[in-house]
Amino acid sequence: MTATAAATERTVEVADGVHAYLQEPGGWCVSNAGIVVGDDGAVVIDTLATERRAALLRTTVDELCPASRRIVVNTHHHGDHIFGNHLYGPEATIVAHDGARAEMRETGLALTRLWPDVEWGDVRVTLPTVTFTDRLALTVGGRRIELIGVAPAHTTNDVVAWIPDDRVLFAGDVALAGSTPFTLMGSISGSIVAVERLRRIGPRTIVCGHGPVAGPEVLDETIEYLRWIQRLADAGVRKGRTPLEVARDADGRFSHLLDPERIVGNLHRAYAEIEGGPPARPLDVIGIFGEMVEFNEGRLPTCLA
Secondary structure, three states: OOOOOOOOEEEEEOOOOEEEEEEEEOOOOOOOOEEEEOOEEEEEEEEOOHHHHHHHHHHHHHOOOOOOOOOEOOOOOHHHHOOOOOHHHHOOOOEOOOOOHHHHHHHOOOHHHHHHOOOOOOOOOOOOOOEEOEEEEEEEEEEEEEEOOOOOOOOOOOOOEEEEOOEEEEEOOOOOOOOOOOOOOOHHHHHHHHHHHHHHHHEEEEEEEEOEEEEEEEEEHHHHHHHHHHHHHHHHHHEEEEHHHHHOOOOOOOOEEOOOOOOHHHHHHHHHHHOOOOOOOOOOOHHHHHHHHHHOOOOOEEEEO
């Protein structure tokens, strides 16, 4: 399945004062954000990819919360979740996983080079001012927001935001609604551990990093997909086949998800885990992205940013 229409923005209040800022249909670089408001300010979860999209989000935040205090949470280092950080000014507190700072600095604006035709505008890498590894609690308007480090999963530095009183989970890209999971820069096995951990806390409403608002069923589908990838990789290694060859012959049980070319990157990660070595060890992202383009019949994956 490939997205063809322009992405649209809308805000959904998923609990009192808790808003999902959705960019639909999702897919590459068309990410979601969260806005949690109180009379003392707002917590903004992720800041989007392009200048235009990030500015629209900032306008929405200001309309929902006149109070000036802003805390920005980055769920991981990818540009479509952090490029708008600077719009909240030097007075904003930016919170991320301990591992995000180095990844942001090293990766820089690399995402813009994968899709050079996108109108990125004035995007920047603004590093976090507060980092943590396991847990950090925030409070806005008397509401507790628990930030939980679950890496390695989608990346080496994933954070989710859990609002226990409302049973709302902002999952970042650890879980994607309607889009193919992507673990090339993270871990298949780590993602399974992370998603099972999220199931145990019992979320009722899940705002994924991409796609529509979901329920706990998105966690079930994510684990089903990741275990399918592991089985494909096991068989492919035994038969001496490459990840691209395995991807081309895979059955279509997940063909309803956006961005099916991610199967190639996921298989490369699964192969690496079979081979052993450190979790989430770096792979040749650019080379593997080229194989994803090849899988996609030579076309660059659709990006609606």
